[in-house]
Every structure is written in structure tokens, then in C-alpha cells.
Amino acid sequence: MNIVSLPINAQIRISTKKASYEGLLLPKEGDEIVLKLKSGYNIGLLPKHITNAKVLEKPKKKEPAEKHAVHQNESLPKVMILHTGGTIASKVDYETGGVVAQFSPDELIGLFPELQELAFIESELVGNMQSDDFRFAHFNIVAKKIFAQAKKGANKFIVTSGTDFLHYLATALSFILSDVPVGVLVVGAQRSSDRGSSDAGMNLACATQFLATQDFRGVGVCMHASIEDDACVILPGVNVRKMHSSRRDAFKPINKGPLAKVSYSGKQVTLLEDLAQANDNALPRSLSLLDEQLRIGMVWAKPQMFPEEFGCYDEFDGLVLVMSGLGHFPITAFDDHCKLHGVIHERIRHLAVKMPVVAAVQTIYGRVDMDVYSPGRALQEAGVIGNGSVMSPETAYIKLAWLLSNHEQDVKKSFLQDFVGEMNSDESNLYW
């Protein structure tokens, strides 16, 4: 029985010794033939159990769905949605069970009908990737798209993204667009939009509502405030972090509070911070893109470290040390067991001569303070910079990349300078 030659998406009948199954043949996965039965269930059958297979109906050509133009209200503020990927805008094909991405304004409004009541929606597909594949080139592509639209007068943007590296994207856009007077909200979904319980619609609606009603300039993130469908928070684009692998409220601001809260049911925006003044006469000036060839390392302090862990960075452009406590590394030869720590100290000193080596703390919350204990002082003496930083490791990483790309001569001087709010902290309002 040559099962392999059966055409995918054909209606077939497969017989085994005891039963026969009719359904749609789906692409093979592993050893099993996968069949979608008329009842809707998928089953896997082992070829060795199959005694007979017959094509009942050849694969049907899929008719493109009839498009219905949506009549949008032109008097509403324009919001441009740029899609980079993730499951925020996808729909199930119930025939095959596959999930298809949707991007045109009509399709987006088809998925999220309430958006058309909040704004005039325009949209563009920038990419369709998982966020954990992001490279600096992708951040530049998104920024260039926004810049091109800004030059045509657009100033309210939503960038949709997978959530794993969403905070890197938001941070990169914060720096790259620092000279472009637009408001950008990066929005993701923790539950994909194919399910009735998806958070995608509420996150998008709250982001749209915020952009449509506020003169926001800068980059933010809009996600659920709690696990309830009650309100979304607008978080600053820098020092924001995915702090849970699955909850709807996974994103938290680090060392500061949210900018605003948007209630879902009443569509009310409550500002929690003063927003940057918008100047509608400001013209887009220029992008300060990331150098796509940059190589920046990140090393996490831990017990039982080896000097070899610094072995591959000699040709790198920069390094982020994600340090313990206030900003320490295992560099003290406390006893015979710690002999290697002296070598680690030397490695850091060696690298800090060749490139900027910057400090961040693995406590995530709190300030780098390398003045308090001797390892911190020794590291400063070795050339590690960033004492006093309140940046998350990811923000420090992107900021270092941006400084190396745009202010290479001044990295050491500029690292602690505030560009887009990354050095502002509100310690009294710790939000964690």
C-alpha cells in the first residue's frame, strides 16, 4: 500500500483490519498518517496497520474567501497597525485545522470588529516571524516602516509582535525612533487569537483607544494589567520585561510604574504619568538605526564560574555583565576553591580595555551600586561601567548596541546619560 503517494487534502478512505476511516488527509507528521475525520477529530494511523486506502475525492482548490470592503469612519484618528508576527492576528481554517495569519485592514477588522469604532485602521504586514528569531536587522526594518509612514504624516502606530522578545523590540524602537515624533505601542497576545478567550482583541482595542485619544509621543507596550479582562496598562517601552512565561499580565515595568491604564469595558484612559509633550509641528528628523553587524555578549554571574565563559568575546564589540546583588561578580580568591576567580577578574579587565563592558543586575529590580562592596569597586577599577544604572539587563544590552551604532566615541560617557527615559526610575512606586 503506497500511502505516501496519496494526495494531501484529498478525501480518502483508509481501512485497517477492524475499521475504516473517511476523512481529509493532512500532511504527514512523523510515522503516522494524519486524517481529519468528518466528525472533526484528527487521528494518527500507523502505515503498518493500514490494509487499504482509496481516494474518494481529489483535493479541492481552495476558493479565496469573498472579500467585503469595510467602510471605515474617516473622521476618526488614523492608527497604523504594523504586523511582525506572533499569534495576535490569526484565524483558524476549520477545514484543515491550520492557523492562518490575517493582515489587511479588512481582515483585521473582521477579526476585531470593535477597532473600527475607535479609529480609522490602516495596516501593513512587515513580517511573520516568531519574536525569538529577532535580529537587529528586524528592529531596523520596523523602524524604517514607521519612519516612511511618519514622513507621510502618520503619527499613531501599533506594532504587533510575538511576546518572547517583545520587550527587546520595544526598547530598540524607543532608541531608534528617539528623534521621530510618533507614538508607537507594541502589542502582543499571550493567548492566540484563534480562541474565544484570546487577549489579542482587548490588548489591541485598548492600544487603539489610547493612541486615538492621547497625544502620545514615544514608544510603549500595551498588555493586560492583570489576568482579568478588566484593563490594560500602557508600559514604558524601555525597562519593560516579560516576567511570566504564560500569564496575560506577563509584562511588567522595571523600576518604574505604568504610564497609563485603559479600562476595557468603559474605554477610559487614566494617565498615571505625565506623557511627553506632543508637538504636532515637529517634523520627523532622522532614524538612528542599529548597526546590524554588531556583536554584544551577555554573561550571567553564577556559582562555579570558569574563565572560559569569557573565552569567545575577544572579537566582540561590547559585553553586558548580568551581575549578582548590587553589581558583583565571582572575582575574589577567597580560598583554594576560588583560585580561578582571580583569572575571571583578569579576563574582565582584559575585555574592558578592548570594549565597553557594562553592568546590569540579575535581581532585575533595583539600582546597580558598585561602591558598597569590594568586588564592585574592583570591577569599576577594572573598567566596568554602568555604576548607578537602573536599566534592566535587556535595556542595557539594546542601549549599548544603540550607543555603539550611533555614538561610538562617547559610549563610556553616554551610557548613564538618559535618552528616552531609561535612566528614570521611580523607586517609591516599585511595580513588581
Add this chain to the structure above:
Amino acid sequence: MAIPALKQDLSVAELKRIGLLSGLEIHQQLEGQKLFCHCPTAVRDDNPDFLVKRYFRALAGESGVVDAAALAEMKKRKYNVYQGYEDTTCLVELDEEPPGPVNQEALTAALQVAKIFDMEIIDQVRFMRKTVVDGSNTSGFQRTGLIAVNGSLETPSGLWVHVDSLCLEEDACKKVETKDDHEVYNLSRLGIPLLEVATGPDMKTPEAVAEVAEHIGMVMRSLPNVKRGLGTIRQDVNVSIKKGVRVEIKGAQDLRMVSTLVKYEALRQHNLLMIFDALEARRASVGKVVDVTDVFKHAEAKVIRGALEKQDVVLAVPLHSFGGLTGLETQPGRRYGAELSDHAKVMGVKGLFHADELPKHGISQAEKDAVFKQLGLQDEKDNFLLIAAPEAVARRAIAAAAERAQDFSLRKEVRMALPDGTTSYLRPMPGAARMYPETDVKPVLPDKENIVVPALLSERVAGLAKKFSLDTDMAKRLLKDGVDLDALTKKYTKVKPAFIVDLFYSVPALLKKKHNVEVDMSLYADELLARIDADEISKDAVPGIALLLASGKTVDYEKYKPISEKEIKEVIKEVIRKDPKAPVGALMGAAMKELGGKADGKLVMKLLQELTPK
């Protein structure tokens, strides 16, 4: 106008003639952990520790077109509130974390059922997401997997039925209450493993359906990890007659109801077909909705007066040539009018009136006449439906009832069982289930080779009854209560099986009757049996000791130590000496009282008979 002669009941022969066919879908809850997380399967109704509010999205239609109905639905902004508990709810039920791997005990139970019903087990089970729109699943779908197909079963009386499919799926949340703008659900039931067994439409009599349902229930209860008690097994029946359509009935409260449901549904379809024939013959038709509020300006009827005080409206729709039909009973106590009223109720009204039932409920003949007049209808020949409610609701509701009235055909639908065995309309039969793969759960390769099938409950009952000469009911009772007579007789070899049975049932019954004390003998049985086995107490002391134990008192077992035959003889002699003329019964009573339960009654009687002067 001829009125068709409807049936009030259908005999077996008539059911056969109209071609009754019925199938079953049985859902059995399993005990242990939930299907995709480690939370316990206890269904709770105590006060929740927390509430979570969620909105559900109407999913876009297949074509991606803006769905006006979906948008309208979302504009109503109905939401759901889920009740959870700190100790028995996790992020999986809250839809805040992907599901874990499938519960292996539940899968094992499914495979056992598959083997019992001689089914083909699927090589690779792929869990699916079945779209659920009512909010009873926090995810918006129910996880379900097809485990086996194409089996059969045979009942003890020899009925042979196809078992088409066996699925393993998640139970849904329990609905706690419905409010104007939201529904409240409890999360404790969500995710409990459910076995769903579906038979073919093979049963031709109501009794056969009940017999098969009972048999499947017995098979389920043979598994070691099924839940017991009210609501743990649910029977849905599918019913059709030859000229009718397939109707699914949910919510059968217990097995005894199943055959009545089937018969009444066959009756409903048969009678409705006769009404539809009459409507066709009369060339009946449904007119346009008319506002008749003015007729009821001085209404006596409470419902209408109350409505008008709230500025509601009274709407009527003319039913041309429907005279005398809405009052006919399609099922005992359920009229054709109720069939129409059900559709209005779904739209949010409490009910409607039809002309056949008037004057009644406070509506006068004059008002009825006035409505007939305003609608241009003739009494007797024509008919109307009447609804009093806020205008938007009233219009929606009367339109739904009118729409059903002008369709002279049976519809595939889901109906709800009512306590008397009749049914009411619930919703249209869903189309092919909207299912897509549950990509968060890896496909499962069931181990088909090592399935150990437990002995069926029926076989175990028969075996136990035979071995210990018990009647079947007692054997069933022991199995149901988990009293392992076999093990107990092996452990306590000196104690007779009949006494063990008495210990569990007669002793508590006696204590209840005499002292009104509830004794859970399973708590004390081992201690009592061990002491009897070791000759530390006599059997006659058991009720007294059990009473002390149940009231939480300490027992001085020394007091109950059986005394020697010699000592008993001494006591008996003393009793006889005191009253030598007394009859044996009186002597026995006196001796037992003197011995205070320390001696076995039979032995005392034997010695008494020996010692009584002949």
C-alpha cells in the same frame, strides 16, 4: 376546521410502525486528577477564594467577513465571572498556562472501556479544541480526543448495539448563576476527565434505550476510578422516527427517565407531523406583528398590567387558520403552543399567550375578541400569539415564535429534559463541530498491548453472591460500599461471613432504630473484627461497643472479655436457682442480662437447655 386526533401514548407496536430509532451518548466523570493538570476532581460549591472576569470574543466567520451578529453580540458586552479556589484551582483552569500532559490514569480508564466494548483503539490520539461559545470553558474550547471507534456491546438480555466512538475529554465549568450582563461559572468542575461513549442509533424501543444506558453505566462503574453520585454520569439521547428528524435530548436526571424521554419524543414528532399536515391542509399562514397595547388599557391580567406599568408593549401576531391547534397536546401536558413559546423564551421573555388558551390568566373574553378584531381574524378559525414585554425584547421574541409557527416541519434540535419526561427547546442542532488541533498537547501513542480489563461489576456481583450465598442486592450493596468481604474473611478466619455482613448493615440499623445514632461502621469494623477473631470480645458485645465508639467514648474492653463456659454455667445455675419454674425464654433473658454481652447467645441457650431440669 378539522382538528387532528393526536396520540396521547404510543404502544410498542405503534412505535415500531412509526420507525423509532434511538442512540445514546453517555458522559462519565473520572475520579483523581484533572485531565491536563494536577488539580483534584472535587466539584465544589463553597465560597470561592477569588473571582476572575473575562470577556469572550465572537470568533470571525469562516470568510473573515465582518459579522454583524457577532459585533452586535459583542456590543452587548456580556462577560463571564469565574469562581476559583486557592487550593484547587491552577493557571491551567484559568487559561493562564498551557495544559500539561494528558492524565495517564484517565487514559488507562478510556483504554479499558475501549477493550470492554471491543473497539479499535486509534494508533495515535490527537487532542482537539472543540469550539465552545457559551463561556463554560475559560479557553473558549473543550479539549477532546478520539480514543477508539467501531465497537459493540451486548446487554444481559441479548440486545446487541454498535458502540461508535469513545472520546476522552474535559468537563466544563458548572454554571452558578445568570445575571443580566454576565454569567457566573465555578472552575472546580472544569477539566475533570470525562469518558464519552456514543452508541449507534440502534435501539428501537424506549425500554431498549434504558437497558443499554444501564449496561453502559454498569461497565463504567466497573472501572476503579469513576466518580459516583448525582451528576457524575450524564445521559444524552438521540431520537428520531421514520418521517421525523434527529433530536438530541440533554439533561436526563436519571436512568429511569430515559425510556420516558424517548417515548415522549417519538410522540412529539408524531403529533407535530399531524398538526403540520392539518396546517398544510388548511393553508394556514402567519401574518405581520401588530401592536395591540391599546386593547389592554384596562387589563386585569397581572402579567399585562405589570408590564404596561413599566411602559412595556403588548404585541400580537396573527395565525391565520391556526384555530384550535395551539391548544393540542404534543406530549402529556405540553401543547403545540408551548412549542412556539419555547422559541420566544430563548429570546428573553417569560412566555407568551395563544388564543386557544384564552380567556384565562386574567385576560378576558372581551380583550380576546378585541385582539381578534384588531388583527382582522375570526375566532375558532384563526389564532394569535401575544407577548407583553419591553418593546425590543417583545419584538425579538414574537418574531422568533412567528418564525417557528410558519415552518410546518420538524427541526433537528437540542432539547432539554423536563422532570416529567417531556422536553423543551434549547437550541438548534450544532453543525459539524468546529474543531482544530490542540497544539499545546503532544499526540499520544496509547499502549494497546498492556490493557488490563477490570472484572465487570455484574460479574463481580454474581461471583460474590455465589461464593457467600448472598442475595444479589446485598452483593451489589457490598461492592458499592467498598466492603471487601473476600479480604475480610481471609483476614479474620474465625469470623463467619454472615456476621461481617451483619456488622456492616444490621448493627448500624439496630443502633439507628434503638438509639437514633448514625454509626459509620467502616471506621470501627477492623478493630471489632480483630478483637472477635482474637476471642477478646464476644459477638453479642458488638452493638454496645459500637455505640460507645460512635459517641466518642473510650471502651474498656476488659469488661467485654468473653467468660469461660464454666463461668457461664455458674451464672445459668444461679438464674435457675432463683426462679426454677420460669419458662426458658425468661431464664434466657435473665442469664443474658447477668452476662452483660460477654457470652455468645447461642452458647448460653445451649447450656441453658442442658441445665434446665427436664
